[in-house]
Amino acid sequence: MLKGIRQRAIGSYVFLFSVFMVLTFLRSLGVVDLLTVLLGSFWATVVMAWLTNRRLISPVEQITSVAQEMAGGFLDAEIRVKGEEELDDLAWSINYMARELRKNLTVITEERNRARAILNSMADGVIALDKDGRVILVNPVVESIFNVKEEEWIGNQLIKVIRNHELEQLFIRALNSMQPVLNNELQVLTPEPRLFRVEISPLKGNQEEKMGVVGLLTDVTERRKLERMRSEFVANVSHELRTPLTSINGFVETLLDGAVEDPATAKNFLSIINAEGKRLANLIDDLLKLSRLEDRRSKLNKQPVDLTEVIDNTVKMFAPRAWEKNIELTGELPQEMPPVPGDQGFLSQVMINLVDNAIKYTLPGGKVKIKVNFSRDEVTVSVADTGIGIPPESLPRVFERFYRVDKARSREMGGTGLGLSISKHIVEAHGGKIWATSDEAGSIFSFSLPLQE
Ligand SMILES: Nc1ncnc2c1ncn2[C@@H]1O[C@H](COP(=O)(O)OP(=O)(O)OP(=O)(O)O)[C@@H](O)[C@H]1O
Ligand SMILES: [Mg+2]
Structure with a gap:
């Protein structure tokens, strides 16, 4: 391409030389004087310099400056020159290259954004290391597991960021062997103890060359x-x-x-x-x-339930047992009470479980009292007894399945330790709460139910 330019440069030298030769010849014939020769040569050089500048130097300068802009990332720049044909070709090629780069860059950016979106929406944590063990990628899940921002990860050795020796060893093993590594139960302590299943896979290039490893961290604490x-x-x-x-x-x-x-x-x-x-x-x-x-197979059959009736029936049901055990069983119920949206059968079951316990765990001569309170939004029922009480350390556990404070004693009384856990399920299925308090004077089991669905 530059051949033409070179020929033209040689041509201009030949032209200048010819002008000089003609003037020298004319001078030797005495047609012109020395001043004319000098001035003629001077002007011929000026004209040539002007032409070279216009057609060659200034377009090259322009091309250089736009190419520098492009190199700096401004790919929308375009070279508009009018000069030698060859320079036009060069400008066109550079413009074409910039356009292609722009297109490829858009494709790459879109692909990167897509990959980012997938990584960001994943429920599992992802950590990728390069072949030297430096972090090249982490997703937001990993940031929140270890409570460390992405900027602090990238480019650093794993151990510098998270200080979990066991996890680091897994990554090192995968990096050294370039084989998958699996740990089903890795404990991570920051900021709170959780269990993770860690699966690390090697990253290999097209030629099977070592590129690094990528680890997937799945939270299995709940499981x-x-x-x-x-x-x-x-x-x-x-x-x-x-x-x-x-x-x-x-x-x-x-x-x-x-x-x-x-x-x-x-x-x-x-x-x-x-x-x-x-x-x-x-x-x-x-x-x-x-x-x-x-x-949740047994769906609640919700209807307006008259709780006073439920409580009355429970008192009637347990009256003979209370009498036998010399326990005073009473109900303190309001005259008027709004109906509670609920399943009558299930709510009766809760009342039966609570009154059964109160009588079961109260010594002869004691008292069991059922109370009802209601506000605009909810109704609260409590069953208080003067029984043996529950030690404070057992209180939070009595709603667990099979939990009994005194196993032998409760079993002796025919108890299985499921009554309260069933009651808790029923109350919660109604959108309510159940709780217990207890001291030397006895225990109070209460539950509240919302009055609106
Ligand atoms: N009113 C109460 N006073 C003292 N302890 C109680 C009272 N209610 C429950 N407990 C304690 O809580 C435990 C669990 O109660 P829960 O009703 O779930 O089981 P249970 O009464 O032993 O058996 P069942 O399945 O027959 O009801 C009981 O074993 C008992 O130790
Ligand atoms: Mg019970």
Whole structure:
């Protein structure tokens, strides 16, 4: 391309030389004087310099300055020159290159934004390291897990940012081996203890060359908690089922071994077997109730419920037992009460569980009192007793499944430790709250229900 320019430059030198030669020749013939030769040569040089500047130097300067702007990232700049044909071609090529770059840059930016959006909306944490172990990418989940901003991560060694030796070792192992590394239960302490499943995969280039590693951090704290609860639940259920069964088997074997011959012993054993059988059936009933409530399979059949009626019925139901145990069972109910939106059957179950406990855990001569209070938004029912009370450390646990303050004693009374947990489920399914307080004077179990749906 530059051939033409070079030829033109040589041409101009030849032209200047020719002008000089012609003038010198004319001078030797005496046609012109020395001043004319000098002036002629001078003007010829000036004209040539002007032409070179206009057609060559100034367009090149312009091209250089726009190219510098482009290099600085301003790809919208465009070269507009009029000069030598070759320079026009050069300008056109640079403009074309800038246009192509602009197009590619748009595609790359869009792709980067898409990848960012995916990373930002992920529920799992992502950390990518380059082959030297420096952080090249983290997503917002990772920032919040470790409470460290992205700027502090990028370009730094992992350990400098998070100080979790175990996690760092996993990344180092993956980087060194370039093989996937998995840890199902990594504990992260900052800012609060949580369990993560960490899966690190190698990043390889097109030629299988080592580029780094990328780690995925999945929070499994809740899942592990549920798994633990489930296995505890299975262990508890098996235990609770086995206890009455062992007792039934024991008495049946004794009967078979000859006790059946003695009618008094046989009757005693059979009544124990009967009671244990009933307990087993109750337990299975309770378990089914609980599982249906948890499954939300048994939908609440909500209707306006007259709570006074529910409480009256419960008092009537427990009156004989209270009388037998010499316990004063009373209800302090308002004259008028708005209906509560709820499931009558389930709400009766809550009342039965609370009054049953109050009588069960109160010694003869004690008192059990049911009270109702209501405001514009909610109604609160409380069952207070003068019973044995609940130690403060047990109070937060009494609503857990199978939790009993005194296991042996409660089991002796036929309790399975499911009553309060069922009640809690029912009250919460109604959008309400249930709680307990207790001291030496006795315990108060209360629940509140919203009056509006
Ligand atoms: N009014 C109360 N006074 C003292 N302790 C209580 C009272 N109510 C509950 N508790 C304690 O809370 C525990 C759990 O109560 P919950 O009603 O869930 O089970 P339970 O009464 O043992 O068995 P059941 O499943 O038959 O109701 C009881 O074992 C008892 O230790
Ligand atoms: Mg109970």
